[in-house]
Amino acid sequence: MDRDRFFALSPELLATTEPDDRFHELSPAWTRCLGWTLDELRARPWIEFVHPDDVAATRALRQADTQPVHFVNRYRHKDGSYRWLSWSGSRMVDGTSYAVARDITEAKRTEEALRESEERYRELFDNAKDLNYTHDFAGNFTAVNNAAERISGYSREEALQMNIAQIVPPEYLDAVLPWVLRAGAETTTATYELEIVAKDGRRVPLEVNSRVIFRAGVPVGVQGIARDLTEQKRIEAALQVQREQLREDVDVTAALARVGSEMITSLATPVVLERLCRLTTEVLPCDASHIYLWQPGEEAYVPMSGHGHTPEQWEAMRVMKFPLALIRPLHEQLEREELVQVRRADARGRRALAMFRPGGTNAIMFVALRRAGELIGVLSASYLSRDESFTPQQLRIARGIAQLGSFALENARLVEELERADSFRSDFVATMSHELRNPLTVIMGYNELLLDGTFGAVSDEQADILRRANKNALELLDLVNATLDLSRFESRQVPLNQEVVAIDTLLDEVGAEMQAVSRKKQLAVQWEVSSEPITLSTDPVKLRMVLKNLIGNAIKFTDEGQITV
Template sequence: MPQRPAHRRPRTGRRTPRTARRRRGRDRRRATASRHRSKRVRDRESVPARMRPDVPLAPAPHLLFHPMDRGIRDTRRFRRARKYKRGRFVTMLTREAWSPVGSRGLDATTRGRPRLLGAAVVAASCVAIAMLGMPLVSLPDVIAALVGARGIALAVGFASASAMAYVHARHRRARTHLAAVLAGQTEILDRITRGAPLDAILSALVEMVERHAEGMLCSVLLLEGNVLRYGAAPSLPATYREATHAIVIGPTVGSCGTAAYRRARVIVTDIAQDPLWKDFRDIALRHGLRACWSTPILGSDRACLGTLAMYYHEPRPPDPNDLELIETAAHLAGVAIERHRNEKALAASRVLLEQESHVAQALVQAGQVMLAARTTPVVLAELARLTTELLGCDCADTVARVDDEDSYVTRSADGYADHEWESLQRLRMPPAMVKRLLDTLAQRPLIDVRTQDVPDADAKAMLDAYGITTSLYVALRRDEEPIGFLSAAYRGRDERFSEQQRRIAVGIAQLASMALANAHLVEEARRASQLKTEFVSTMSHELRTPLSVIIGYSDMLVDDSASPEQAAILAKIRTASVELLEMIEMTLNVNRLEAGHDVPHFERLSMRAVFDQLAEEFSALPRQEGVVLRWEPAPVAIRSDRRKLRIVLKNLVGNALKFTSRGSVVVRCAVRDEMCAVTVEDTGVGIAPEQLPVIFDMFRQGDSSDNRTYGGIGLGLYIVRRLLSQLGGEVTVTSNPGHGSTFTITVPLAPPEELRASA
């Protein structure tokens, strides 16, 4: 065992501060070097193997050395190599991986390379060492060295160095090419991100591909349906692009058409021999194109968006670099095309949504106006105004058939001058003039025509007279029967109506047709009601005259000292006649209310005087025995209609007496919150709760059965409510079945201003 030199002190477990600092510094340096080494390894592994500079682009046995091999670059390895035998040193250089413990070791960059690399490096190193110790002082010595064994060693070393320089230059070019490709990709992606136009992006992509492949012509074709159209091909001849533009894809349609059809890469190394080019061979050869490689451009959903092709002027197959470049370019083109189409679809959907919103708002506005109109003239007038407003046209008019005339007339118009509107009103169009237009509208929803294209000479002359250049016609129908048409027009502008305007016009016409049908129904109902009112009024007057005669003669017979039996008969006759007369009066009151002829007449009156008059009238009328009618007036003066107020109170008191068989009926008057309140309280049969909401409707009673005990036609309470609405008052009721009911009416002490104005 070798002895430790005497001048060295033995190592102890205690460390000096200087030693500790050195160890900490060494540990930090090792940790930093390890981090850097790990980062370099990760960076190389993150790049695909076919794009890494430490892997040859085209594997070949003559590549003996790689410049990234740190086992050769690190000179310290040569200094430390003296510790190993030659065989171990050779094994270190030639085996796939060597990483001694405690050192950085060699990267596994020679993995899979021929072992001749290690032998060549060892030979070159031995020659260099030998040359360093060899005294070559003259030219003959040099020649002798070159001729002898040392010359062979020098030749081997020189060859190895030349091979290393060649590989190093090649990989440097590969790294430069990779950096340029990545820079081009970054530029294309930046253009896509910034939203550049698609043609500009595709042109930049084609130029980038052509820069990295010498002698190559690139093109990008876009697939629309099953047709390929040029998206970018700046280097291809214009005549060739025109001849191959808009081709239909298929199984044997050149390289691009076939690639799009198969959705797979198509490699044609010689256009002159390949059967896929039989239809385009002549045009391709005429322009000097001999090879074409095409790959489909696929979207994220694997749908074919187009093709990317590479043309060459000589027959040749692609190498791995070419295939990688075309795949990368196709991927970038797919990203650009898909983004462009998505943005285009989004913009189109946004425009469509705005149009739909505008159409919906226009139709809602038209529907509100049309459905609010109740008469045909109002519907037609609003229709012309809305058409001009919502379509943004210059003028609009409606033409409809006159029922009592065999002609069509302009019923409403908007956008015309006063003298033009007067001439339109005087215009009468015979059915033959509009028959062709209506027949066409029966088959189509609308007609959009320029005046210069109108075949009818008379119609064309009429349009020219009003300065109309473009017209839009939509049919107006009532119960599916055409009754006329709606016309919208431009004056002095030679332009067509847009699709949005067409949809609005059709919607307006449909709403107008419904409004016209509703107006027709309302008008028919009003005419029927008018006829009914006139008939009832006539019959009521005719019935009231003989009833008055009957009542008068009955009173005369009673006055002539009739016998008790005769007096009883005459009393029954008079009672029935009075009841019938009251029903006739109610019917006449309802007719006057419905016709709007019975307007109120306000005057100052005393409620005590009204109560006294009513008490005198009811005292003369027969009532059931045991029923007491009591009046409790108050000193209240109001401004109201005396006749209407008397009818209201008379109907309420009459109903109370009719439905009360015993007990009392009390009529009270009081002032409540600037209102005159009159209550009619009885102890009669009362009203069921479910009947309270309907007793104020016309012809409704609490008991509507055929065998009801009490008579009447159900008009009294309806008249009460209608008259009180004219006086500005209201009526309420509370009832307890079997115990009686209480009706309360309230009328203002002075009528409101709007009621006085209407009166």
């Protein structure tokens, strides 16, 4: 009974086995450890629970002559995993074995983690890319690692004969030496950045972490770990350039977006020119801006618009012309390039700026305005009082403004050509309509006189011919009048005489007028009119004409079927 109680209460894995390699007695701790019930453990040979890699060693130890035996192996958990067990056991003469085991799985894991950690530490230390060194309080090196040799260019033998003052530049040495002298007395660690001078003369930026070395509580030197910042500094510099470029791109885009949003609504050439000069001075920014357009007939550039000068200064400039013979070098350069910048401080700039002196100009850039690649003018931006160059960002913005300005000028030119063509067409239609209407009116008048018998009696056949001729002339007159009205509508020359109109009455009148036309083609016109009375404030004559034109077109282009209004 005491034996059973001992087995039941023991936290250890207690077991006895029979000669047939099966468990006989087991403590409940086995179930807690492996998940198997005690009956499941007894039902199979114990060797089936042993990890395959541990079977041979376990069998050999069980048969060993030396007793007791101590060993470690792995037992399979019910979930398929394995637990590490540490055994102590003895085999009796009759073949019965007594054993006690402890679950050392967690200890094994800790041991494995520690082993892996030590291996990683050794690997990191052996293959460290950072400089590791030590020196005494006088600054003499006492140890360096391979990375220190590689980065500094000095061999270990050379380095151990050197002092930190021989590789640290004076501007950094003044900051490092005081800490070295105070080390151990006031502070034991320090982090700082410095540069060293390599054997080949290169400067290598380093981030240094230093600590005081103590022996028996006494500070004896300094240990340092230094990281080569060369690549980091290069990346930081590249990122800084990239950030500045991105910031510039954003500024340029915003400036050109503003120019584009204002220029897109400009359709008249004078407005385009005025806005282009004003926006140039605002978004660059600069003191003044002008546009000079090329006049082929005069072989000269003529000022067309300006911003930034007083009215008196602009009047003095506006009457000037710049013949090609005077500015040929600038003209030829702009034919090849997009932009030319000159300053009064430059020898070649003084002559180029002489012609712009009415407003006082110290620095100016000229940007080409083009149409289909051909130079049509120049946009200028200038400083009146400052004698300095425009920045690369300003040059980018100026090029963009010139491109947008070229597009806007071309659009304005096309709109003006379209308006001229439309005006010519309207004039032609009006003239043609008047020229046709007068003879038609005369023809219809004579037809009426003939039908009335004013010139003598006419036969029925002749009267029928006259009526048909009169009808066709009337249709032609309606067409001429409609064409003339359309021309007037497009040119906004027809006033609207608005009044309150009952739609049902107007539709009845239009239906009656169009009935003869639809009957001629044997087409039915179906009217779908609201039963509710509807009134509109409109010009009834113009609305009637629009409806008649729409219905007439529907009848004209419908061969058979029905037309629904």
